[in-house]
Amino acid sequence: MTGSVCDxxxxxSRDAFVYEVHRKFKGSVNILVSNVGFNTRKPTTxxxxxxxxxxxxxxxxxxxxxxxxxxxxxxxxxxxxxVFNSSVxxxxxxxxxxxxxxxxxxxxxxxxxxxxxxxxxxxxVNAIAPWYINTPLAKxxxxxxxxxxxxxxxxxxxxxxxxxxxxxxxxxxxxxxxxYVTGQVLAIDGGxxxxxxxxxxxxx
Numbered sequence: 001m002t003g004s005v006c007d008x009x010x011x012x013s014r015d016a017f018v019y020e021v022h023r024k025f026k027g028s029v030n031i032l033v034s035n036v037g038f039n040t041r042k043p044t045t046x047x048x049x050x051x052x053x054x055x056x057x058x059x060x061x062x063x064x065x066x067x068x069x070x071x072x073x074x075x076x077x078x079x080x081x082x083v084f085n086s087s088v089x090x091x092x093x094x095x096x097x098x099x100x101x102x103x104x105x106x107x108x109x110x111x112x113x114x115x116x117x118x119x120x121x122x123x124x125v126n127a128i129a130p131w132y133i134n135t136p137l138a139k140x141x142x143x144x145x146x147x148x149x150x151x152x153x154x155x156x157x158x159x160x161x162x163x164x165x166x167x168x169x170x171x172x173x174x175x176x177x178x179x180y181v182t183g184q185v186l187a188i189d190g191g192x193x194x195x196x197x198x199x200x201x202x203x204x
Contacts (some may be wrong), residue, residue: 008036008062009054016026018069029073031174034063039100052099059103064110075121083173084111084127086185091129091193106131108185115183124182126173131189133161140169 002024006017014111021029037059040051061085074080088094090104108127115125132138132151142148152158169188172178187193 009058012070014062014065014069016035018066018073021070022073025073028076030077030080032066032070032073032074032080032082033068033085033170033174034082036062036197037085037087037100037103039097039099044098047099050147055099059100060106063107067110067114071118072125074118074123078122080122080125081124081126081174081178082114083170084125085170086111086127086129088129088187088189090133090185091187112183112184119182124173124178125146126182127185128166128169128173128179129185129187129189129193130166131155131187131192133163133166133188135163147193154192154195155189156195159190161188161190 004017004020007013008017035066038055040047040055043093067082074082084107086107087101087104089097089101090108108129111125111127115122118125132142132155138160139153142151149161151160166188169186173181173186
């Protein structure tokens with residue numbers, strides 16, 4: 001077990017990280033999971049240029065740059081995969097943070113593009129798109145009982161997700177069991193993104 005610290009939004013930090021990984025793993029990597037991102041919740045007209053750039057640099061550009069840098073290591077493994085952490089905000093409008101959703105929507109297209117471009121190099125590329133998951137970050141928002149109820153009411157399975165459910169799905173996409181799966185954006189959302197509109201019970 002080994003670990004490294006990297007500010008993925010900083011080019012020099014990314015370069016140092018890739019160099020360290022190259023040295024430790026002798027130029028070959030089987031799995032790259034890009035699990036980074038943050039959100040700023042405000043009306044679209046209120047975003048500053050600095051906030052826009054910070055979201056783009058961290059959520060999207062860092063993943064794009066790391067893919068470029070890790071491509072030779074993934075190709076050397078001859079059987080490898082990339083998994084991006086996208087969001088259901090890339091699939092449907094959740095009325096909260098347009099720029100965040102933009103970064104994740106672009107990530108979905110990057111997933112599909114690289115899946116086709118890199119298939120000949122033995123690299124599969126997929127993405128997961130979670131809804132609310134019981135992580136420390138999400139719990140800050142879900143502390144609001146009214147807000148949490150609105151999340152659960154919009155979710156057919158009537159609960160938020162658990163970290164192990166996201167972890168298990170990510171692991172599946174990295175395993176031989178998913179050896180013929182590439183270019184997919186898999187929602188982990190209890191049915192939220194396909195729920196649609198439901199008329200009031202009295203109108204059914």
